Amino acid sequence: MKKTLLLSIFLFLSILSIRAQVVDSMIKVYSEQVPDEKVHVHFDKDLYRAGEPIWFKAYLFSGFSLSSTSKNFYAELINDKGNIVQRKVYPIAESSASGNFDLPDSLRAGNMIFRGYTTWMLNFDTAFIFQKNIAVTDKAGLPEKGKSEVAKNYTIQFFPEGGNLVNSLQSVVAFKANDELGLPVVAKGNIVDSKGTVITSFSSAHDGMGSFSLTPAASETYQAVWTDPGGKKQTVALPETKAQGFVLKISGAAGKKVFMLTRTDDVPDSWKKVNVVALLGQERVYKAKANLTETKVTSGTIPVENLPSGLLQITVFSDTWEPIAERITMVNNANYLFDAKVSTPELNTNFRAKNTIEIEVDDTLLSNMSLAVTDAAIGRQTSGDNIISRMLLSGDIKGFVHNPTYYFANTADSTANNLDLVLLTHGWRRYNWATMARGRKPVIKFPADTYLTLEARVFGVTTASPLRTDEQLLIFIQGKDSSSQFLEMPKSGPDKFTLPNVVFYDTATVFYQFMKDKKAEREMSLGFYNNFIKGPRRIDLLNRPLNLEIDTAAIARTKFFADKLFQLGSKFDPKGNVLEAVTVRTRTKSVAQQLDEKYASGLFRGDNGYSFDLTTNNGAGNLDIFSYLQGKVAGLQITGAGSNANLQWRGSRPALFLNEMQADVSQLSSISVNDVAYIKVMRPPFIGAMGGGAGGAIAVYTKKGGDVKMEPGKGLNKSMVVGYSAPKEFYSPNYKDLSGSSQVAADFRTTLYWNPLILTDGSRKKVRVEFYNNDITKAYRVILEGVNEIGKMVRVEKVIQQQR
Numbered sequence: 042m043k044k045t046l047l048l049s050i051f052l053f054l055s056i057l058s059i060r061a062q063v064v065d066s067m068i069k070v071y072s073e074q075v076p077d078e079k080v081h082v083h084f085d086k087d088l089y090r091a092g093e094p095i096w097f098k099a100y101l102f103s104g105f106s107l108s109s110t111s112k113n114f115y116a117e118l119i120n121d122k123g124n125i126v127q128r129k130v131y132p133i134a135e136s137s138a139s140g141n142f143d144l145p146d147s148l149r150a151g152n153m154i155f156r157g158y159t160t161w162m163l164n165f166d167t168a169f170i171f172q173k174n175i176a177v178t179d180k181a182g183l184p185e186k187g188k189s190e191v192a193k194n195y196t197i198q199f200f201p202e203g204g205n206l207v208n209s210l211q212s213v214v215a216f217k218a219n220d221e222l223g224l225p226v227v228a229k230g231n232i233v234d235s236k237g238t239v240i241t242s243f244s245s246a247h248d249g250m251g252s253f254s255l256t257p258a259a260s261e262t263y264q265a266v267w268t269d270p271g272g273k274k275q276t277v278a279l280p281e282t283k284a285q286g287f288v289l290k291i292s293g294a295a296g297k298k299v300f301m302l303t304r305t306d307d308v309p310d311s312w313k314k315v316n317v318v319a320l321l322g323q324e325r326v327y328k329a330k331a332n333l334t335e336t337k338v339t340s341g342t343i344p345v346e347n348l349p350s351g352l353l354q355i356t357v358f359s360d361t362w363e364p365i366a367e368r369i370t371m372v373n374n375a376n377y378l379f380d381a382k383v384s385t386p387e388l389n390t391n392f393r394a395k396n397t398i399e400i401e402v403d404d405t406l407l408s409n410m411s412l413a414v415t416d417a418a419i420g421r422q423t424s425g426d427n428i429i430s431r432m433l434l435s436g437d438i439k440g441f442v443h444n445p446t447y448y449f450a451n452t453a454d455s456t457a458n459n460l461d462l463v464l465l466t467h468g469w470r471r472y473n474w475a476t477m478a479r480g481r482k483p484v485i486k487f488p489a490d491t492y493l494t495l496e497a498r499v500f501g502v503t504t505a506s507p508l509r510t511d512e513q514l515l516i517f518i519q520g521k522d523s524s525s526q527f528l529e530m531p532k533s534g535p536d537k538f539t540l541p542n543v544v545f546y547d548t549a550t551v552f553y554q555f556m557k558d559k560k561a562e563r564e565m566s567l568g569f570y571n572n573f574i575k576g577p578r579r580i581d582l583l584n585r586p587l588n589l590e591i592d593t594a595a596i597a598r599t600k601f602f603a604d605k606l607f608q609l610g611s612k613f614d615p616k617g618n619v620l621e622a623v624t625v626r627t628r629t630k631s632v633a634q635q636l637d638e639k640y641a642s643g644l645f646r647g648d649n650g651y652s653f654d655l656t657t658n659n660g661a662g663n664l665d666i667f668s669y670l671q672g673k674v675a676g677l678q679i680t681g682a683g684s685n686a687n688l689q690w691r692g693s694r695p696a697l698f699l700n701e702m703q704a705d706v707s708q709l710s711s712i713s714v715n716d717v718a719y720i721k722v723m724r725p726p727f728i729g730a731m732g733g734g735a736g737g738a739i740a741v742y743t744k745k746g747g748d749v750k751m752e753p754g755k756g757l758n759k760s761m762v763v764g765y766s767a768p769k770e771f772y773s774p775n776y777k778d779l780s781g782s783s784q785v786a787a788d789f790r791t792t793l794y795w796n797p798l799i800l801t802d803g804s805r806k807k808v809r810v811e812f813y814n815n816d817i818t819k820a821y822r823v824i825l826e827g828v829n830e831i832g833k834m835v836r837v838e839k840v841i842q843q844q845r
Contacts, residue, residue, distance in 0.1 A: 066480070068318075068325050075482060076103045077323060078110055080171040081431040082157050083826045085413040085792045088595045090603060091180040092146030096771060098139040098411040098797040098826075099157050099171075102432055104322035105349040105377075106832040107136035111159035112492045112733075113573065114138035118175075119154040123579040126153075129766035130573050132492055132544060133159075134726040134733040135409050136828070139797035141769050150178050150185040160487040160574055168439045173426075182603030184596050194221040195269035197228055199279050200466050203289030203357075203366040206280055210288040210303050211256040214279070215465035216265075218249040223441045225249030230267025232279070234258075243267075248443050250462040257282040287312070289357055289366040293457070296346030298370055300355055302331065303338050314360040319343050321353050321372065345372045352437050352464070356474070364474045369438075369464050375452065377433065379404060379833040383825055386809070390821070390843050393776040393788060394814045400825060402835075405803030407691055407725070410827025410835065414794035414812060417820035417840045418598035428826045428834050434460075438467040487574070492731070493545070493764060494572035497530060497538040497553070501565035507535065509557050514538045514567075517552040520545050520764070524643020527702060529556075542731045544644070545764040552759045562758055569762040602789045605817065632656075636719045640742040644729035645701055650737070651722040655714065656744070665710045666717065666741055674722050676804035677737075683710045691725050691802060693736030700742055703731070709741055718744040724800065771795040776813045788815040799827065819843075 078101060085096040097116070101108040111133055118127040131138040144153075153175040162170055178184050195218065202213040218228035225248040231239045232255060240263065245251040257263065263279040285305045292299045300317065313334045319327035326348060331339045345353065350373050357366040379402065387397035402408045425444035426435055435445045448460040497516075502508055514530040524545065533539035551569050555561045633652045641647075651674050663669040667686040671679045678689045684707040688695050697704045699712070719742040727734030773794055774785060794812035801808055820842035827835050 068320065068323075070482060075485070076108070076110060077165070077169075078103050078108050078159060078162050079169070079432060079436040080114075080157050080159070080162070081428045081436065081826075082155070082171055082173065083411045083413070083428065083824075084155075084173075084175075085795045086415050086419055088176045088178070088419060088599060089144055090178050090182055090599055090791070091144055091148040091150070093144055093791070094769075095142040095144065095155075095175065096139075096413070096792065096795045096797070097141065097155070097157075098137060100409075100428060100826075100828055101133065101136045101138075101159070102436075102828075102832065104324070105351065107828060107830065109136065110489050111161050112490050113159065114140075115156075115158055115160070115574070115576065116140055116142070117154075117156040117576070118142050119156060119580055121151050121153075123581065125576070125578055125580065128576060131768075132728050132733070132765055134728040135407070135735070137409055137797075139411070139768075140766060144177060146180045148177060148179070150183055152185070153177055154580075156580070160490050163487050163574075164483060164485050166439075169436065171431075171436075178596065178599050178603075180603065182596070182600035193271050195219070195226055195271060195273075195275070197265065197267060197275070197277055198466070199265065199277070201280060201288075202291070202465060203287065203368055205286055205288075205366070206255070206257050206282040207286040207288055207305060208257050208259045208282055208284055209305060210286075211254055212288050213252055213290065213465075214255050215250065215252040215462055216243065216245075217462075217466040218245060218267075218269075220270075225443050226270050228267055228269075230265055233264055233266055235262050247459040247462060250459070250466055252462065252465065255279075259284070287315075287357060287366045289355070289368050291355060291368050291370050293370070296344065298343040298345055298353065298355070298372070299340060300343065300368075301338065301340040302333070302357060302366070304333055306337070309359070311360045311363070312365060315365070316358040316360070316362065317341060317355065318358065319353055319355045321348055322351050326353070327355075346374065348372050348374065350374050350377045351433055358474075362474075371434075371457075371460055371464060373433075373449075373452070373457070377429065377834055379406075379408065379829050379835050381408070381410070381825060381827070381835045381837055383823060383837045383839060385841055387811075388841060388843060390814055390819045392814070392816055393774075395776070395811060396814065396821070397809055397811050398794075398823065399807055399809050400799055400801070401807045402801040402829075403806055404801075404829065407830045408799075408801045408827055408835070409829070410799040410801075410825055411797045412794065412799050412810065413792065413822075413824045415822050415824075416598065416602075416791045416793070416815075416818045417822040417842070419595050419602075419791045419822075427836050428828075429836055432834060434463070438464070440467045442467065490572065492542040492733075494539060494541040495530065495543050495551075495762065496533075496540075496570045496572065497567050498570065499536040499538075499561075499565050499567055502536040506564060508532065508561065508565075512558060512561070513556045515554050515556050516540075518543075518545055518549050518762075519552070520549045520643055521547045521767075522643050524645075525701070543764075544729055544731075546643075547765075547767040548761055548763050550759050551762050554758065567758070567760055569760045571763060573763075599791070602791055602817075605787070605789050636742075637721075640719045641721060641740070642701065644727070645698075645721060645723075645740055649727075650724045653720040653722075655717045655719060663714050666712060666714060666720065666739075667706075667710060669714055670720070670722070670739070676802065677722065686710060688736075688739075690736045693725065695722075695725075695736040696727065696730030696734050696738040698738060698740040701740060704741075709739075712741065712743065716743050718742050773812055789817065790815045793818065793821065799825070 080099055080101055082097050082099045089095055099114050114131045114133050116129045117125050119125050127142055129140055131140045155173045155175050157171040197216055197218040200215045206212050218226050220226050228245045228249055230243060232241045233239055241253050243251055243253045265277045268274050285308050288303045290301045315331050317329045327343045329341055333339055352369050353372050355368050356364055359365055382401040384399045386399055389396055425446050427446050429449050430445035435442045442463055448456060497514060512532050516528050516530055518526045528540060530538040530540045553567060632654055636654055637646055665683060667679050676690055680687045686706050697709055699708055721740040723738040725735055725737040727738040730738050796810055799808050820840055823839045823841060825837040
């Protein structure tokens with residue numbers, strides 16, 4: 042009997058030890074194998090007129106670092122019926138992606154919904170997907186006309202700290218009151234017991250939220266009695282009181298969080314020894330055991346002064362690792378920012394005047410930023426969310442947070458207390474502890490993706506007529522932008538060929554031929570597909586973001602701009618420009634521009650780096666391409682010579698191309714410098730390279746001479762395939778001379794400048810951009826947002842106008 046008892050005790054303790062190890066192990070597994078991913082999207086403004094483009098840039102985070110999990114960003118524009126009217130897919134480079142939507146000028150006024158996500162995010166609670174209301178006026182600048190009057194509906198909810206009200210234990214109870222749109226309203230009332238006796242009163246302290254203390258009596262129930270803003274008296278039941286359990290209280294002090302646990306007399310034995318675990322950004326930062334066998338109260342201190350800023354989740358487990366209380370609290374050590382200075386060396390708000398903005402980041406780390414310049418009244422962001430509040434708060438909790446930027450505007454105690462009310466009244470549950478205690482990972486329906494994967498499916502394959510096991514496809518991809526790629530597709534199945542990490546845009550024509558069995562081309566046909574998810578055609582409007590207040594000043598200003606355009610009659614262009622029918626005077630192109638047009642195509646074309654003309658400067662005296670480039674590009678390090686050359690740029694190896702085909706050091710070093718016409722060195726990141734081109738790229742073009750240009754793909758079978766959404770460049774008119782200005786009859790653009798790719802590092806700490814004013818704006822709103830390579834953020838907002 043005694044041996045049996047000892048064995049039972051031993052087995053029980055072993056089970057407890059195993060469960061503790063499993064939970065610890067699963068926390069590590071989640072952190073390393075199932076990382077969370079968050080998205081913030083920077084828009085050029087919050088209010089749009091029908092016909093205008095929406096410009097945006099997405100930043101992706103995982104924990105406190107930039108995310109490297111996903112390679113494709115999905116953006117959707119959804120109407121007020123839940124129908125997805127536009128969907129775009131963009132490649133992710135440097136943990137960011139940029140794009141645009143064009144609003145049709147026939148669009149009626151109302152609210153559109155922007156959704157941004159990766160396929161990895163679809164594996165988890167979709168409440169954390171980025172969603173934003175986009176307010177749209179019609180092309181006349183008029184907002185949505187008043188709908189039929191909706192009955193006002195006011196609600197109030199109550200949230201005991203730690204999760205439960207418990208008999209005889211004093212608890213903090215937080216509350217929030219909202220209208221039918223989820224916007225906060227003032228709340229004031231009384232808490233009464235079942236006999237109608239007033240126990241305490243409550244009153245909102247900030248944005249409809251507040252708190253009060255309550256010690257529930259056994260076998261008693263409680264209600265809140267309040268009069269809503271519409272004058273209606275409401276009675277709402279408080280959450281059910283538990284007969285036994287724990288109350289968890291959290292308080293803050295300099296550099297630490299203090300927790301206090303109080304239990305009732307009669308709790309199960311397994312609840313008298315508890316485990317306290319604190320997580321921050323999927324990492325366990327604190328773990329302790331507490332023995333409450335001989336006492337009902339215990340407390341502890343969690344040091345936080347050296348932790349990153351973010352939401353700290355504190356969970357209390359029983360001795361058998363059953364969760365019994367939980368709370369989230371903010372750690373704000375103000376260590377999430379890097380400094381960027383925004384100045385205007387040239388400021389002029391006159392008619393179509395030139396302006397220069399300088400962005401300076403005095404740091405050697407790579408910084409990746411986006412810049413919007415708008416008319417000051419229209420560009421004011423009314424949603425109350427930005428990159429900082431999204432990454433630290435609203436991206437990590439469920440439900441709508443009103444004006445989240447307020448909570449990071451200063452470090453006052455009152456602001457911190459109000460932020461704590463937000464955390465007490467909003468849902469947060471990224472972990473299913475019961476599942477983790479069993480050692481189970483979440484089901485991953487969408488594995489981490491790659492860049493565009495091209496798949497060719499062969500039709501006509503039979504057992505009598507199979508494909509050779511060593512068969513390969515030779516393909517030539519020709520894009521609408523004249524870009525082209527020769528590639529080989531290896532066989533990946535009985536009737537399938539697959540090629541991952543391809544980058545091309547829009548709809549492309551794919552010419553193909555079988556490399557081994559030529560008769561297969563006559564007997565079989567191919568279909569080409571990409572790996573993008575199709576997604577639903579509509580979303581559930583119950584999960585849509587809330588209808589937020591629209592800035593009436595911004596609407597008035599939008600109407601003013603639209604009225605100016607309508608005065609021009611039939612020449613009205615909702616994008617903000619009216620072009621006259623004038624003779625366009627061409628300008629002489631530079632030699633570099635001519636070479637770029639002759640040799641470069643697609644992503645390789647344009648002023649995106651350094652260009653070297655070797656048709657006039659043949660690089661005599663240089664052994665190879667790499668010796669020629671040494672010292673010519675800031676930050677590009679080239680050591681060694683010939684096939685032993687080693688290249689580094691910003692800590693990564695540049696991608697190498699020969700005539701826009703992937704090459705290696707050995708290939709390029711074997712080319713005579715005398716045979717080279719043109720070299721382009723693209724700054725990092727270069728998304729035309731596999732893996733995102735973190736080290737930039739070097740493209741070498743050999744001389745064409747008088748050779749007849751071949752027509753790749755001629756005579757081959759072909760098919761069509763859809764690539765990434767075509768990138769669009771922001772239109773910024775150049776009024777440098779009178780001829781440029783005379784081609785535009787009127788300029789009423791509300792977004793004056795948008796640049797989603799402002800990059801700085803140790804070799805380029807300052808970036809200058811130029812733009813020209815429209816015809817009427819007298820004050821600019823400048824908003825800069827971005828991240829650096831270690832995940833710190835920046836946001837600068839300024840209203841700039843000339844001093845009179």
